[in-house]
Amino acid sequence: MVFKVKKWMVATLAFSVLGACAKKDMSNAEYKPEALIMVAPSGAGGGWDKTARSISKVLTDTKIINGAMTVENVPGASGAKFLASYTTKDVGNNNKLFVNSPPILINNLRKDGNSPVGYKDVTPIAGLTKDFAAIVVKADSPYKDLKSLVDAIKADPSKVSIGGGSSPGSLDHLSAMLPFFKAGLDVTKVKYLPHDGGGEALTALLGGNLAAISTDASSVVENVKAGKVRVLGISAPERITWLDAPTYKEAGISGAEFVVWRGVFGPKDMSKSALAFWSKAFADLSAKPEWAAELKAQGWEADYKDAAAFTAYLGQQEVLLKELLTALQMAK
Numbered sequence: 001m002v003f004k005v006k007k008w009m010v011a012t013l014a015f016s017v018l019g020a021c022a023k024k025d026m027s028n029a030e031y032k033p034e035a036l037i038m039v040a041p042s043g044a045g046g047g048w049d050k051t052a053r054s055i056s057k058v059l060t061d062t063k064i065i066n067g068a069m070t071v072e073n074v075p076g077a078s079g080a081k082f083l084a085s086y087t088t089k090d091v092g093n094n095n096k097l098f099v100n101s102p103p104i105l106i107n108n109l110r111k112d113g114n115s116p117v118g119y120k121d122v123t124p125i126a127g128l129t130k131d132f133a134a135i136v137v138k139a140d141s142p143y144k145d146l147k148s149l150v151d152a153i154k155a156d157p158s159k160v161s162i163g164g165g166s167s168p169g170s171l172d173h174l175s176a177m178l179p180f181f182k183a184g185l186d187v188t189k190v191k192y193l194p195h196d197g198g199g200e201a202l203t204a205l206l207g208g209n210l211a212a213i214s215t216d217a218s219s220v221v222e223n224v225k226a227g228k229v230r231v232l233g234i235s236a237p238e239r240i241t242w243l244d245a246p247t248y249k250e251a252g253i254s255g256a257e258f259v260v261w262r263g264v265f266g267p268k269d270m271s272k273s274a275l276a277f278w279s280k281a282f283a284d285l286s287a288k289p290e291w292a293a294e295l296k297a298q299g300w301e302a303d304y305k306d307a308a309a310f311t312a313y314l315g316q317q318e319v320l321l322k323e324l325l326t327a328l329q330m331a332k
Helices: 007-027 047-061 077-089 103-109 146-155 171-182 198-206 217-225 272-286 289-298 307-327
Strands: 036-040 069-073 096-100 122-138 161-164 191-194 212-216 229-234 259-267 301-305
Touching (some): 047 096, 047 122, 047 259, 047 272, 077 096, 077 103, 077 122, 103 307, 122 171, 122 198, 122 272, 146 171, 146 229, 171 191, 198 212, 198 217, 198 229, 217 229, 259 272, 289 301, 301 307
Parallel strands (some): 036 096
Antiparallel strands (some): 122 229, 122 259
């Protein structure tokens, strides 16, 4: 059987081949950053906001990137509101990155979780810092140590409000409950009041509306120095140099160590050239003295991981957090 090839068939085939080649060329084209945005999926004043602004400042001040990088705050549902929008509306937007931490795992692991998407639905680019959880009270609080707070909750949990910058089952809640759980309390009875970001929780504490808050240790350094708050304990395995506070173990509670990491993510369909660009950018940033100065000023510890190492670490953290949520009967 002999087929006659029409001219329009040849033209269509040629157009299809050229189109496929063009698409391939575009995907492999050199990435040129423009109109850059770094999102903090929270309100102003918390750990994500400070991290996003520090990253933007150092990237631009050191000329690792040319031009400005705008920081946007998108609060809501412990970052889940932003992530839902980002994974649908910003697919392939190589110019829009965001900061996150354990909530990107927790929100997706909880049985009543508010996020159907997680770290596998975006592109992990770099891990940058590590911080620790802290139980914080006002300077004039009657609770002079962690034991006195635990004893008060044990006596009447309805009279002791613990605040955090995110919803029940989220990072602040889990990091708050962990020392109480290890101290033998029934954590289902501990009164936890959520706020939209660490900044709001701190304001509520200073306003006398909370007995204590669970927050990032680094976020309260300035308020500790100003004499506004005291730290009853931190989740670090040993004392840290930049904050005069006992570890949970020193305060009499064992097994409550917890690391609050922070890293940068991009869209799931990030091009290879864009990933290479941003991977180099954050590797360069981690080696800059300006970044070291920013870490010291904010009370953070360096914990740089490249894209591959960061992705592997997230997988390990996902397993650990699922075990914790399961123990608290909150896992899916």
